[in-house]
Amino acid sequence: MRRRRWWIFGGIALLTGFAAFALTPFGGERLGRDDFVFGLDLKGGVYVELEAELPPEASGIEAKAYIDSAIHKIQNRVDALGVTEPVIQSKEAGGKHLIVVQLPGITDTDEAMAVIKQAAFLDFRAPRLERDGHAALDEEGRLQWLSREEMRQRGESLTGDNLNRAAATFTDMGEPQVSLDLDREGRRILEALSTRLVNSWRPTYIKGMEGFTDEEFREHLGGPRVLEYPPLGIFLDDRLISAPVFSHGPITAAAGGAVIENVTAAEATRYAIQLNSGALPVPLKETGDRRDIDPALGPQFIKQSLIAGAIGLGLVILFMFLFYRLLGLLAGGALLIYGCLVLSIFKLIPVTLTLAGLGGFILSIGMAVDANVLIFERLKEELRAGRTLGAAVEAGFARAWPAIRDSNVTTFIVCAILYWLGNWTTSPPVQGFALTLFIGVATSMFTAVFVTRNFLHLATGWRWLQRRWLYVWLREGRGV
Numbered sequence: 001m002r003r004r005r006w007w008i009f010g011g012i013a014l015l016t017g018f019a020a021f022a023l024t025p026f027g028g029e030r031l032g033r034d035d036f037v038f039g040l041d042l043k044g045g046v047y048v049e050l051e052a053e054l055p056p057e058a059s060g061i062e063a064k065a066y067i068d069s070a071i072h073k074i075q076n077r078v079d080a081l082g083v084t085e086p087v088i089q090s091k092e093a094g095g096k097h098l099i100v101v102q103l104p105g106i107t108d109t110d111e112a113m114a115v116i117k118q119a120a121f122l123d124f125r126a127p128r129l130e131r132d133g134h135a136a137l138d139e140e141g142r143l144q145w146l147s148r149e150e151m152r153q154r155g156e157s158l159t160g161d162n163l164n165r166a167a168a169t170f171t172d173m174g175e176p177q178v179s180l181d182l183d184r185e186g187r188r189i190l191e192a193l194s195t196r197l198v199n200s201w202r203p204t205y206i207k208g209m210e211g212f213t214d215e216e217f218r219e220h221l222g223g224p225r226v227l228e229y230p231p232l233g234i235f236l237d238d239r240l241i242s243a244p245v246f247s248h249g250p251i252t253a254a255a256g257g258a259v260i261e262n263v264t265a266a267e268a269t270r271y272a273i274q275l276n277s278g279a280l281p282v283p284l285k286e287t288g289d290r291r292d293i294d295p296a297l298g299p300q301f302i303k304q305s306l307i308a309g310a311i312g313l314g315l316v317i318l319f320m321f322l323f324y325r326l327l328g329l330l331a332g333g334a335l336l337i338y339g340c341l342v343l344s345i346f347k348l349i350p351v352t353l354t355l356a357g358l359g360g361f362i363l364s365i366g367m368a369v370d371a372n373v374l375i376f377e378r379l380k381e382e383l384r385a386g387r388t389l390g391a392a393v394e395a396g397f398a399r400a401w402p403a404i405r406d407s408n409v410t411t412f413i414v415c416a417i418l419y420w421l422g423n424w425t426t427s428p429p430v431q432g433f434a435l436t437l438f439i440g441v442a443t444s445m446f447t448a449v450f451v452t453r454n455f456l457h458l459a460t461g462w463r464w465l466q467r468r469w470l471y472v473w474l475r476e477g478r479g480v
Contacts, residue, residue, distance in 0.1 A: 005461075008454050016337050019344035033347050038104060039354035039428060040293045045104040048290040050117055052097045053283045067097055069281045076277035077115050078103065087428050098287065102428065104352070109292055111266065117284040118237060120274035122160035123148055124190075124258070125233040126197060133202035135227065141207030145233045145240075156193045162186025164257075166275035168268040171261075176268040178260035180275070190258065194250040197230035209233075211240025220262050234260055236271065305358055312362075313339070316369055324376050330455040331372040338368050338447040342440050351439065357432030364440020367411070371448040374400040379456075389460045397453055404448060411441050 021027035028034050040047060054066055067090045078086045078101075087102035106112050125145040128136035135143045151157045164181045171177055182190060207224045208217045211233065217223070220243060229245040242260040251258070260271060317335065320328030342361065346353060379396030387395060415438040422430030 005454055005457050008450065009458060012337070012451055012454060016340055019340045022344040022348055023340065028347060031348060033350060036347050037350040037352045039352045039357070039432060040102055040104050041355050041429070042353060043104045044293050045102065045106045046109040046112065046290065046292055047100075047102050048109075048113065049287045050099045050101060050284040051287050052099060053285065054097055055282075063097060066282050067099065070284065071099060073277045073280055074099065074101065074116055077273050080273040080276065081106075081112060081115060083112075089423070091425075096287075099284065109290070111270070113286070113290075115270050115273055117280075117286070118274055119280045119283055120160070120271075120277070121237050121279040122163065122275055123151070123235050124158040124193075125151055125235060126156065126193060127231060127233070129197075129200060133200045135201075135204040135206060135230075137204070137206060138210070141205075141224075143204070143206045143209045143227070143231070145210055156189055158182075158186055158189045158193070160275060160279055162189070163275060166272045168265070168272040175261075176263055176265040178263065178268050178271045178275075180257040180259065182257040187257065190251050194230075194232070194246050197232075198246050198250050201230040203228050209240065209243060211235065212243070232258065234258065236274075241271070309362065309365075313365065316365075320369070320372070326459065327372075327376045327379070327456075330459060331369070331376070331452060334372065334447050334451045334455060335365070335368060337451055338443055339365070341447070342443045345439055345443070346436070351435060352428070352432060353436070354429050354432040356429035357436040360433040360435070360437035361440050364437050364444060367408070367441055368444035368447060370407075371400075371404045371444055372452055374403055375448065375452060390457075393453075393456050393460060401449075404445065408441050408445050412438060415441075 022031055022033070025034070052067055052070055054063055058066055071088050071090060075086070075088055078088065081103075083103050083106060086104070087100070089100050091098050091100060101116060103109075103112060125148065128144040128146055130136055138144055146154070148157070162182050162185055164183050166181070167179045169177055169179045203226050205224070205226045208214060209220075209231075212220060221227075227245070229247045231243040231245045233240055234242040234244070242262060244259060244261050260268070263271065313335065317328070317332035320331045322328070324331065342364070345351070346361075351357065375396055378399040379392050381399075382392035382395045383389070415434040418434035419431050419438075422428065422432075422434060
């Protein structure tokens with residue numbers, strides 16, 4: 001039996017060592033978790049509500065399918081931005097279908113919103129041609145494009161559905177661009193389209209392009225000029241974003257795809273993210289409820305919380321020692337192990353820590369102490385009844401366990417209800433409180449059943465620790 005207890009002690013030591021290793025910067029880096037993940041109230045970021053403009057006939061299951069698809073695509077875009085632990089949830093308010101987006105750590109909120117809420121429907125359009133092969137121009141001398149419907153009727157419809165992948169890359173001259181890798185059907189259409197345009201095109205003097213402002217046209221082509229080669233209009237949400245020309249002849253199917261040119265590095269990254277996530281199924285607009293949360297209070301609060309927590313834990317251990325003597329020291333060791341285990345779990349899962357979440361963690365420390373108090377009081381009662389120390393330990397745990405179990409199970413139920421309510425009301429602080437309290441209480445059960453119990457068994461196995469005054473005050477009854 002004693003050998004088994006030493007094996008348990010070794011397992012506890014290994015687990016504690018791993019937890020402590022995970023909490024160090026070096027260990028966290030090795031395990032892929034450099035630091036804790038903090039919520040908006042501690043790290044700062046942006047909170048925004050987006051209204052989904054569903055088709056009038058959409059309701060019930062169909063409306064939910066639209067919202068779920070939009071959330072999935074927003075999640076993909078947010079992941080590509082490198083945001084850790086975003087919160088993206090749906091809710092209804094006043095008959096409106098809303099999507100709540102919370103992005104911790106975001107500083108450029110306008111760029112983030114541009115990436116998230118743009119529908120990003122991609123399509124390619126050919127220029128209108130006169131019968132003689134010259135480009136068709138409007139009254140102001142701007143090149144006109146075939147409509148999406150005309151492209152479909154010609155069998156040349158090329159959209160984002162034909163896109164395998166988009167990547168922000170650079171030209172040989174170091175200029176940013178977006179490389180579009182098309183699927184097999186898209187390559188076939190692009191080859192046929194480019195062949196038709198190159199074979200029928202005649203150089204045309206143009207003063208602009210439909211879809212480009214005068215400034216954008218000057219940036220793209222340098223001003224009015226003769227187009228020696230046919231361009232291809234690349235549109236995103238019906239807005240012309242690029243018009244590369246077929247200067248090297250038709251694009252063969254083996255070439256792979258097209259490129260979006262004349263963009264900034266930020267635009268190239270944004271377009272690549274949006275196109276890879278796919279077009280949003282419904283338009284999204286901001287409701288006006290956007291809050292940029294200042295992270296300045298975060299570091300200050302975390303520092304104060306750590307100081308308060310360390311002082312509180314020290315005072316608890318001191319009280320336990322003064323009141324329970326050796327039992328209090330053992331409980332102090334178990335509490336330190338408990339804290340190490342819980343914090344490592346928070347870091348490795350990871351759990352997004354908010355102010356409310358830290359409150360749940362601190363409350364769970366009190367419940368861990370409560371479990372030890374129940375055990376020690378039952379143990380003292382057994383000693384007063386004249387049991388030996390070893391028997392008192394077993395009986396004390398047996399009598400304390402029902403109360404520990406029932407109180408913790410009740411807390412688990414409350415945590416589950418709070419988490420569900422937090423999810424239903426889109427309240428991450430409530431969810432954070434419930435989650436950290438649940439993890440803390442579950443870990444306290446582990447430390448009470450295995451750590452404290454194992455410590456007591458090992459301590460009572462040493463003859464020089466089998467002295468009554470180490471466990472209870474002398475006036476409390478007979479000897480051990």
